[in-house]
Amino acid sequence: MFVCNCFGVTEAxxxxxxxxxxxxxxxxxxxxxxxxxxGSCVRRIQALLGRGAVPGRASADQGIPALAEARRREERLDEAA
Incomplete structure (x- = not known):
């Protein structure tokens, strides 16, 4: 199923x-x-990323600094904007 029709991005x-x-x-x-x-797909993306689906949670439980990686990605996006 398509999530973003503008760029043809699927749920998968x-x-x-x-x-x-x-x-x-x-x-x-x-x-x-x-x-x-x-921007019409942003709410659907948010739903797919719901609290139970946070990918870094399992890594964090294993001691892997998933939040640090997420912050680095966020900073790169802010610099690009």
């Missing part, structure tokens, strides 16, 4: 980016452009 692609560490709609946008054109 969003889930893959989330599994790879994208924790926010902004990080998903950085990975595949979803949500950067008309």
């Amino acid at each position: 692609q969003v889930k893959k980016h989330a599994a790879d560490g994208a924790c926010t709609p902004r990080q998903i946008a950085s990975a595949c452009k979803a949500g950067t054109d008309c």
